[in-house]
Amino acid sequence: MKFYEVEVKVWLKKSVFDPQGNAVEHALTGLGYEGVDKVRIGKYMQLLVEATDEAAAHDKVKSICDKVLHNPVMETYSYTLAEAAAEVSV
C-alpha cells in the first residue's frame, strides 16, 4: 500500500451568500485595509490516504469529497493528491 497526501479545498458557490466572508471584509476595511474585495471563506482539509495505487487513491478521495466533505447544493471543491514520502509513519 502507498500513502498519498491529499489537500482538499471547499468553497461556497458564487451564487451563495457568504456572511463570514462579508464579516472579514468589513473587519479589514475597519482596520484600514483598502482595496480588499470579494472575500470568501471556505475550508481547507489535509488527509493522508492509503491506497494500492494513485488511481485507487483518486477514487477514494473523490468519493469522500462527494459524499462527506462538501455539500453539493452550496459548495464546490477541488483537491490535489501527491504520493507521500516513504518515511511517513502512521
Place this chain on the structure above:
Amino acid sequence: MKFYEVEVKVWLKKSVFDPQGNAVEHALTGLGYEGVDKVRIGKYMQLLVEATDEAAAHDKVKSICDKVLHNPVMETYSYTLAEAAAEVSV
C-alpha cells in the same frame, strides 16, 4: 491599479490538537472509508486585492494574513497571488 486574486490557506500547527479533524476522521471510518488518517481541518480564503503592482499586493496580503487571517500561536498559513483577468469588475 491592478487586481490580484489571492488564495490563502490557514491550518493548525502540527503540535496543536485538531478535534474537528479527529471528528471527520472518525466519521469517515464509521462510514467505511478505511486507510484515511491524519485529517486536519483548516480555512481556505479567497480575496480580490487592489494594488499598484505585484510587490505592493504581496505586502498587503502578508500584512493581512499576519495580523488578521491567522493566529500565529496556533496556525500556519500560505497563500498564492495571481493577477486577475482585466475583465474582473468590482
